[in-house]
Amino acid sequence: MGINLTPEQEHFMLGKLQAGKYRSAEELLEVALRLLEAHERAEAEWTERVRGKIDAAIAASEHTPLSMVQILWPELVCSLRWPGNFQGRNRPRYGKKLSTAADSKISRGK
Secondary structure: OOOOOOHHHHHHHHHHHHOOOOOOHHHHHHHHHHHHHHHHHHHHHHHHHHHHHHHHHHHHHHOOOOOHHHHHHHHHHHHOOOHHHOOHHHOOHHHOOOOOHHHHHHHOOO
16 A cells, blocks of 8 residues: 655654654554554544433433423513514614614615
């Protein structure tokens, strides 16, 4: 199998070989592949632990009674109105009331 390296990767490998850290490019690649395998194994184990915690949290939430806030939240959100009873096109953007006609044109991209 042929492997193409970027100039930076080749420079890195040559530096490690010249420093005597590894006896050959094959040895260096063997170490790199073992580290990659260990990294992927650790990542898979972490993912499984996180999934287990998520599943446990979901199971716990299914047995937890709803609070009054959770029960009333949809009704509260639906009952909110803009100050001054703004409708449609006059509704302020980003929570600010437009003060002039020029500001209005800017907000509509004109």
